[in-house]
Amino acid sequence: MEFLSYGKQWIDQDDIDAVSKVLKSDYLTTGPTVKKFEDAITNYTGAKYCVAVANGTAALHLASLVLLKKNDKVLTTPNSFLATSNSILYARAKPIFVDIAKDGNIDLDLCEKELTKDSSIKAIYAVAFSGNMLNQAKLKFLKETYDIAILEDCSHAIGAKDGNIKVASCVNSDISTLSFHPVKHITTAEGGAITTNSEDIYKKLLILRNHGMVKTPNMKPWEYEMRELGYNYRITDIQCALGLSQMKKLEGFINRRIEIAQRYDEAFKDEIIKPLYTYNGKSSYHLYVVKVDFAQIIITKADLFNKLRKKNIGIQLHYIPINKQPYYISLGYGNEQTPVMDRYYKKCFSLPMYPKLSNEEQEYVIKSLFEVLNG
Ligand SMILES: Cc1ncc(COP(=O)(O)O)c(C=O)c1O
Numbered sequence: 001m002e003f004l005s006y007g008k009q010w011i012d013q014d015d016i017d018a019v020s021k022v023l024k025s026d027y028l029t030t031g032p033t034v035k036k037f038e039d040a041i042t043n044y045t046g047a048k049y050c051v052a053v054a055n056g057t058a059a060l061h062l063a064s065l066v067l068l069k070k071n072d073k074v075l076t077t078p079n080s081f082l083a084t085s086n087s088i089l090y091a092r093a094k095p096i097f098v099d100i101a102k103d104g105n106i107d108l109d110l111c112e113k114e115l116t117k118d119s120s121i122k123a124i125y126a127v128a129f130s131g132n133m134l135n136q137a138k139l140k141f142l143k144e145t146y147d148i149a150i151l152e153d154c155s156h157a158i159g160a161k162d163g164n165i166k167v168a169s170c171v172n173s174d175i176s177t178l179s180f181h182p183v184k185h186i187t188t189a190e191g192g193a194i195t196t197n198s199e200d201i202y203k204k205l206l207i208l209r210n211h212g213m214v215k216t217p218n219m220k221p222w223e224y225e226m227r228e229l230g231y232n233y234r235i236t237d238i239q240c241a242l243g244l245s246q247m248k249k250l251e252g253f254i255n256r257r258i259e260i261a262q263r264y265d266e267a268f269k270d271e272i273i274k275p276l277y278t279y280n281g282k283s284s285y286h287l288y289v290v291k292v293d294f295a296q297i298i299i300t301k302a303d304l305f306n307k308l309r310k311k312n313i314g315i316q317l318h319y320i321p322i323n324k325q326p327y328y329i330s331l332g333y334g335n336e337q338t339p340v341m342d343r344y345y346k347k348c349f350s351l352p353m354y355p356k357l358s359n360e361e362q363e364y365v366i367k368s369l370f371e372v373l374n375g
Contacts, residue, residue: 004352004361005314006287007183010253011242018245022237029236037240038193040247045158046169047176047195049202052240053209056155056179056192058233060087062208063175063194066201067149068093072122075114077106078321078341080127084153085322088125096121097323099338103277104129104289104348107340108138115146123149128157128167130287130318130350131185131257132277136162139172155179158186159254159284167284168195175201180239183354184286185253186246188239209233256355257285260362264288264351267366272297272373276348287318291347298375301349307372313365316350 022033038050053059064087068074072093076085077100085095098114101107106126115121124142126134134152143150150173154160158178160167168176178184180191196202207214212230215223258279265278268290276289294301308315321341323333352365 006316009182022241031237033237033240051205053233057083059177059192064091076125127153131284133160133162133282152176156286188243253355288353
C-alpha cells in the first residue's frame with residue numbers, strides 16, 4: 001500500500017497540458033491567465049472581485065493590511081493553521097482567542113459575548129474549519145449589530161454552502177481568503193486568493209499585491225508611484241493555468257470528498273471513533289476529523305499515530321491550539337479559557353481525505369484504525 005497521507009492533490013494530463021501551454025506563451029507572470037483564474041473564482045463563489053496571490057498566507061496578510069489598524073482587537077480561533085492569527089500580528093493588531101464550538105469552528109455565541117463586553121473590538125477572523133461553512137445567519141447578525149469587520153478564512157472550504165450562500169461569496173463578510181496548497185480542494189502548488197464585494201477593498205488589494213505601486217494614464221510612460229508599502233505577492237500565470245484547469249474539476253472533487261465522508265460516517269456509526277460532525281450538506285470536506293476518547297482506551301494518541309504510520313497511513317492533527325505556541329506564549333497568550341478547544345486537542349485527529357483515495361484504500365484505513373485502537 002502506498003503512503004496514504006491526510007490530503008493530496010489530483011493532477012491529470014489536462015492539468016499538465018494547460019501548464020505547458022502557458023510555459024510556451026509570452027507571459028509566465030502578470031499575463032492574461034491570472035485574470036482568467038480570478039474570473040473563474042468569482043464565477044464560482046459569486047463574489048464580485050477576486051485577487052489571486054502567491055499563497056493563502058499572503059492573502060491573509062494583504063486582507064489584514066486593508067481591514068486592520070495597529071492595536072485593533074480581533075476575535076479569532078485557536079483552531080486553525082498559524083497563518084490566520086499571524087496575519088493579525090503582521091498588521092500589528094491584537095488577536096483575542098475565543099473558544100471553539102463542537103464542530104471545530106469558532107464559537108460565534110462566545111464572540112457575541114466578547115463584543116457586548118468590549119465595544120473596542122474591531123473584527124472577527126473566523127475559519128470555515130475542515131470545510132464546514134460558518135453560520136451565516138449569525139455572522140450577518142454580528143456584522144449588523146456590532147459594526148465590525150468580518151474575515152472568513154475559507155482556505156479549507158471552497159465549494160461549501162449554507163442554503164444558497166456559497167463560501168467566499170462574502171455575503172456576510174468583508175473579505176474571504178482561499179489557499180490552493182496541494183492538500184486543499186484545488187491546487188496551484190502554492191497559491192491563494194482574496195474575494196470581496198467591495199470595489200474599494202479590491203483596488204487597495206491590487207496595489208498592495210504589487211509593491212504598493214500605482215500607474216495612472218496621466219503619468220509619463222516610464223513613471224510609477226509607490227504610495228504605500230506593498231509586497232510582491234503576485235501569483236504566476238503558470239500557477240493560474242493549473243488553477244483554471246483544476247477549477248473545471250472542482251465539483252467532481254467535492255462530490256467525491258462527500259462520498260468518502262459518508263463512507264466514514266457509516267463505518268463509525270456506534271463505534272468508539274466518532275466523527276466531529278456527520279454529513280450536514282454544508283461541508284466541502286477538506287478534512288475528515290474524528291475524535292477518540294483516549295482516556296477510555298489503552299493506546300495513547302502518540303502510539304496511534306506511530307502505529308498507523310508503520311502501516312503507511314498518515315493521520316494528522318488539525319490543529320495544535322495557536323495560542324499555546326511558544327511564540328504566542330512569549331507574547332502573553334496561552335492562558336485563555338478554551339475548554340472545548342482543550343478537549344478537542346486531546347481527542348481529535350484527521351483521517352485521509354482526498355478525491356483520489358480509492359474505496360479500497362479507505363477500507364484499509366478504517367480496518368487499520370480499528371485494529372490499532374483495539375490493540
Ligand atoms: C485555515 C488556513 N489558513 C491559512 C492557510 C495558509 O495557506 P498557505 O499554505 O497557502 O499559505 C492554511 C494552510 O494550510 C490554512 O489551512
